[in-house]
Amino acid sequence: METLFYIAAAVTVLATLRVITHVHAVHALLYLVVALIALALIFYLLGAQFAAALEIIIYGGAIMVLFIFVVMLLGPLAVEQERTWLTPGTWVGPGILALVLLGEVGYLIAVGDHLPVTVSEARQKGVSIALYGPYIIGVELASMLLLPGLIGAYHLGRRVSKESR
Amino acid sequence: MMNIWLYARNLIIGLWIVFKRTFTKPVTVQYPEERPYLPPRWRGRIVLTRDPDGEERCVACYLCAAACPVDCIALQATEDPMAQDRRYPEFFRINFSRCIYCGMCEEACPTNAIQLIPDFEQSEYARRNLVYEKEDLLISGTGKYPGYNFYRVAGVKTRDKDKGQGENELPPVDVRSLMP
């Protein structure tokens, strides 16, 4: 269990590193897919099997595919320009910010009380019951969120014709 | 909505029709083992024939090369220094990778030299092997017209006969005479 977890965690972190440093969009995307699959494994290890499956199906299978689709539609990639943009200097500020963040959260986790962890069995049933019980408003809100997403994507995705511009 | 049902029905009917083909006999002929019947007038490979005397019939008139729609015939005429006035091809070359077996050359040939025979098995491993030279084309027989000899009936002078001595040929008219 733990070994698996650490391997998956290492894969996730390395792949994510490659995502943010890669100059080639499709390669970065593929690295992200790898990271997602590793993350799904971690979900599985944490007892969230359903979440793991959804992570692959929706994130890996739909969202990332959409990304690749758009990257393809955008045409040839400006790899060289990307390389020039990626000077070491750009990393400094964000790096410091992230380190501070890391420190703060680490401190919080360190001082937080440690309770015995209960990794319970998969409870898809519990998830569903809670989802359509107390969280029903959340589900409604999510559907309300998806509808403008649909309309917005449809509207934005249309290519503006030369005449109407 | 009705259209969808119509499409679905037609698609399923299509499936059924194709499925019924499972029980029909295939039309395939298992060729090398099972020889197909070839009609005698089947037009296959091209050959050059000889006349009953054993001489080449071809007089290198180029009509076949001119008639060929795919330009697969190449030849060059020459004259036999021994037999005066008798023409024959110096080389005669048919590129069978281009030939379409249309038979135009056969129709164009005034001497019945070029003929299409029922042979069709011409497969080769290399494309260049499909270029047939005169040696490959010439056969020793007369083909479809066994008794025919061009020079016998042509009104030209050969070493065997003079003008007017051919079959069904009148003696030459004396143009200077006033008699009919």
Next chain:
Amino acid sequence: MLSTPALVLAMMLFSLGLVGLLSRRNILYMLLSLEIMLNAASLAFIAGGARWGQVDGEIMFLFILTLAAAEVSVALGIVLQLSYRFHTLDVDAFSEMKG
């Protein structure tokens, strides 16, 4: 027993995403970094859920998934539109909203 390391991992992923978001100029990579951050958040939720033995973590993950789907569809539409109009993906070029 895994939830504390999982939280640490979530934190690292979040920081990585943050760094990516702030340092990349290509809007596509910024979106990717956003996805990483969302994933880190869902990992934190699920780790929390596992730790307390509650289903709320997974439910939050589902909501994040929905959010990500909606966000990505709209964001990618915007990316396409920007690319058609500006012929670049440089996020600093899209500064027409300057106050």
Next chain:
Amino acid sequence: MISLLWLIPALPLAGFLVLALFGGRFTRQQVAWVGCGSVGTAAFTTALVGWEFFQGFPDHESYHQTLWNWIDTSGLTVGVSWYLDALSLLMVAVITGIGFLIHLYSAEYMAGDEGYARFFAYMNLFVAAMLTLVLADNLLLLYLGWEGVGLCSYLLIGFWYREPEYGTAAQKAFIVTRIGDTAFAIGLFILFTQLKSLSIQQVQSLATEAWPVGSNLATIVAVLFLIGAVGKSAQLPLQVWLPDAMAGPTPVSALIHAATMVTAGVYLIARMHHLFALAPLVQEVIAVIGLATLLLAATSALVQQDIKRVLAYSTMSQIGYMFLALGVGAWSAALFHFLTHSCFKALLFLAAGSVIKSLHHEQNIFWMGGLRRHLPWTFWTFLIGAAAMSGIPLITSGFYSKDWILWSVWSSPLSHRWIWYGALLGAMLTGLYSFRLIFRVFFGEVRTQPTGEPGLAMRVPLVVLAFLALTVGFLEMPHTLGNVTLFSQYLSHALPTMELLPGMDESSETREQLAVTVSALLGIGLAAILFLPGSNFSRRGADLSTGRPLVTLLQSGWGFDRLYDRACVRPWFLLTRNPGELLDRGYEWLTVGAESCHRWMSHTQTGHVRWYAATVVVGTLVLLGLFAM
């Protein structure tokens, strides 16, 4: 059978949906079939449900049906659930039955109109909303129906929307009733925050337990509910919309503005009677409002020139009677008057519609006359309606219901004697204005040539309603006359019976009845003297309509429109159009401040997304830092 209850509101709703979605493709006949059929089926279902309900009636006083949970979050559960008891069954029966007759009538009345499908769609929606209102088990659903009928009323008043005037009338009705609705909603909020429940039964029992009689909260809630009811039922302060609402087609006036919707206020007060019982002060106010409205409307009705406006004012006046009865605690009497009133007022409106239709949409009674011979059906039915309204003794239903109310006013411990005198005066005025209408329209010389009697689809409802207007009264007859108590027994399972003052015996009841009879007959006789063509006074009666100040005042409904215009509308416009300098300066300062603030802040708006992201991050860091400390 009784489980078919849900069908009753569902059928008209389905009719509405069908007509709204596909009405454009239907032929007129199909539209009429759908429109009338849905309500007719609902009426039939009501009959079935009512039959089943009566089978086990005294043992099972009410029937609950929960269809599904409408809202279910932590702490608030509201179901789409129906509650059937004696009160709501009565309401449902009236709504579907009379609604069906009116639908049938409009199938012919509206035949020439271009918005035929739209009309029936709105009418069906109205019936559905009204049924929701009366069948609702909880206040939220009731409020949904309440707003639904308000919407339909708006849509139907402005049905001929091409006339700007009608649109204005619709807006007026909507806005004025909105005042009441808002108060009602606030009352709902208070109830919910205090009692944590919205179920009508539960709220009332909780309220009875939690609040002593006369407590402040109960009074406040009751007042708010009363304002809602007053707005819907066109009672005194908020009555101005009803006369203008006559802009709608006549069947609409019959159904919405006479028979059903305007009595929603009566229903609400009757339904929440436990609550009102906790606030005796408010009950007195109800009685006073009822009395004031009834007198005001009756006097206004005396001088109106438009046949429909006369009927509108008479409606207000009759609802005033109902409020009066509610105020003195005679719940059953109020609902009995509601029942009879729905019959005869719908009849009157439909007959008036028939007159209007045959006179090419002429509504001014001074252009009518002598129709008695040309429209015999209409005349006789109208006469029956008017007789029922004025309370001709013994043979009309109006007599029994009005007499009951007056007897209750006389004998109730909550009442005063002068209220009774006022009500008696009202009864006299009722006879006067009803028969003024009869004499003006059906007697004398013909002023506009009518086209003839209406067809069967319009005549049948008239006859049925006339029959009902005569006979419904026999459901309840006073002790002195037959002593039939079917209605009060029936309703006693839903509403408390009234206690009588001590010393009220049959002799005093007889005396009181005689007074009522005399006053009604007096009114009719006066009308005959004043308005019957050929009498000496009739010319003077005609003069009443010319511009004397009192007449003008009465014609404008005691000038409430002008009062509101002066008191509310104009000051508001004044305030908005000529804003005070001071106010302006205050706002200007605000804008200047905001602008400078904006100028300062806009430096941060670089247009660079990453800059924004970084800002967010820094903010998060600060917050986290605070949290960590």
Next chain:
Amino acid sequence: MTDWSHTALTIGVILGGALTLAGLLIWVERRLLGIWQERLGPNRLGPGGCLQSLADMIKIFTKEDWIPPFADKPVFVIAPAIVVITALMSFAVIPIAPSFVVSDLNLGVMFFLAMSSLAAYSVIIGGWASNSKFAFLGSLRAIAQLLSYEVFMGLSLMGAVLLAGSFNLSDIVDAQRHQWFVVPQFFGFLGFFMAGLAEAHRTPFDMPEAEAELVAGYQSEYSGMKFGMFFVGEYLSILLLSAMTVILFFGGWHGPWLPPVVWFVLKMSGFIVLIILIRATWPRFRFDQLLSFGWKVVMPLALINLLVTGGVVLWKAG
């Protein structure tokens, strides 16, 4: 036999079986197509030509493995591997007979869906990495097709899941002991089968590899064993589709008299034959027709089916 060795044996049998069957399918398909076109099909090698696939394999192995110089090499190489790996992974949850399954996952259906959605990557990145316009167009089509058909594949599955009350494939099969789900879930079956055909890029949904207009689409730059992997992957996904259809809608291994495995294989072969028959008969959709058919016909159908099923299940539950 220990548990471990049982698992290993199962893995071996299923892996070997799947690969062999996939190879054999190449020959079966050609043979059947021949029969339906009134000819013979390959019949030279071995009895009835059944060794044809072996010959093909030898040919493919010995062919030059050529990577176009303009291609994105690492991605180009990975792409064909993904399709085979995901297809084989999916077989891990397929229960062929009671307890004859590699991993009886609780979320078998979800695992299958996850694998099938990952399989799309091979087509997408393969076409993209080829850096050629035909391959590129093929993969664009594949993405659009996948995004539309993946959705209702999941939706139509859920009807069966609802009826069985489990995501576990063995449970789903067991729930069909008395009645196959194809009866109550006919529209679910239709939707699933169509989506499966689209996922496997089979006629009439084989737009991404349309020979006529796209010269084999995403795989046009592939040759040698890499092409072979795409090929085998396609046949594996046919096998998978038939197996899943049998499990979800046709009662899996249940059947009278014969042993379960035989029933399973029989039913599966029926579907394989049906798929090939469809290829022999139906024309290819036009691409816009494909998308509008998916979104406007099948998607609402699947949603309504799911809604009705849910309603019925709730109604039965009381």
